[in-house]
Amino acid sequence: MPAAVRRLAAAATALLLATGTGACSGPPGPQAATTRELTDNVTMIVPFGAGGGSDVAGRAIAAGLESVTTANITVENREGGAGAIGYSYLLTRRGDPNYLLATETALLTLPITADTEFDYTDFTPVMSLGEDFTLLVVRADSPLHGCAEAVDAARRERVIAGVAGAASLDNVVFTMVEQDTGTSFDRVPFDSGGEVIASLLAGRIDVASLNPSEVAGQLRSGDLRALCVFAEERYDYPGMTGIPTAREEGIDVAYGQFRGVLAPGGISDEALEAWLAASREFVAGDAYAEYVETSLMQPNPLYGADFGAYLDESNARLEGVLRP
Missing domain, CATH: 3.40.190.150 (Bordetella uptake gene, domain 1)
Known part of the structure; x- marks a missing residue:
């Protein structure tokens, strides 16, 4: 525990x-x-x-x-x-x-x-x-290796982010990131977090902001990687202690x-x-x-x-x- x-x-x-x-x-x-x-x-x-x-x-x-x-x-x-x-x-x-x-x-x-x-x-x-507190996650073979890299990539080119509707936490978090960094993600809406994960695994989107419990299995299997967590502090659960906060990467966003x-x-x-x-x-x-x-x-x-x-x-x- x-x-x-x-x-x-x-x-x-x-x-x-x-x-x-x-x-x-x-x-x-x-x-x-x-x-x-x-x-x-x-x-x-x-x-x-x-x-x-x-x-x-x-x-x-x-x-x-x-x-x-x-x-x-x-x-x-x-x-x-x-x-x-x-x-x-x-x-x-x-x-x-x-x-x-x-x-x-x-x-x-x-x-x-x-x-x-x-x-x-x-x-x-x-x-x-x-x-x-959501994690910014990518496929295991993604060229991105941190939240700062994802933001920099969005400044240079189209980065597609999946969200589960306008009222969802992940959409709120992406909005906060855009306001803090002055960049923009190309957001695609889905009906649920499960559909977002399926699209990420299929390579139809580039990044997603998802709750730890939603993606714990894919993180353990190595199919997905977490770039950062949008929280005040790192999670202390096994397997998540190495995930940096967004603020550690220069992105002033923490919202749960x-x-x-x-x-x-x-x-x-x-x-x-x-x-x-x-x-x-x-x-x-x-x-x-x-x-x-x-x-x-x-x-x-x-x-x-x-x-x-x-x-x-x-x-x-x-x-x-x-x-x-």
Whole structure:
């Protein structure tokens, strides 16, 4: 288990013991009692199709929250509109604490890039698990051997970059790189990260910005190579410690996709406190550590108002990038 995950699990456990919500803390305190009152059938909405990163996250969170409450949590995929269908459905469940949604950066990018009936302030932030920072990857036989080389090549000639839609994290990252370096990539849109990888392997595109968990297998097999990671620090997962950050290569870009949980807007304070207590208990356990490690995420759990402040800051930054 990476050191960052171990440290966070220990800190979360200590917090639960201090606040009386841990399993070994004696008689349950007010938060623990509230947590156990979540006895209704609950629906976890995933606004994308089965098998993708959001689906994996939604199912992991649902199982984790179900394990620390008496709620029965069913995952329901409501895909379409690059996530807009699922978020629009949650909008109709205002005030109902028996609905949750597995959220990520599309929550912010969709209202900025498309005409939606919602924005992030219409929902109740519950928990952010951590962040995915994308890797710039190429085929093994690519002549490019670093992010700086990719940028220099884009200044001289056509470099084709695959992206999974205008609202995707990879499109945001390429936009940030272009704004920072004054260069331009010829972007080709696809419907999913899987299609981007297939096109990269087939040689139809030159570069792609993808989450580590999406390309871990191809990196291990040697079919793809990572040029850099768009993060503040290098990943400390095995096999990734040697991948430099973009900033190490002179490109001032670091931006991660969060993964977390929303509730509908307008839920009661008591319901929110129950979900917050359950979220903290989930993060303190092995299921959270296993999900983070398996998904190759950078753990950074945030709850309630802290998650809301993170969304405020991220939205302001994306407004500047996507609506310059």
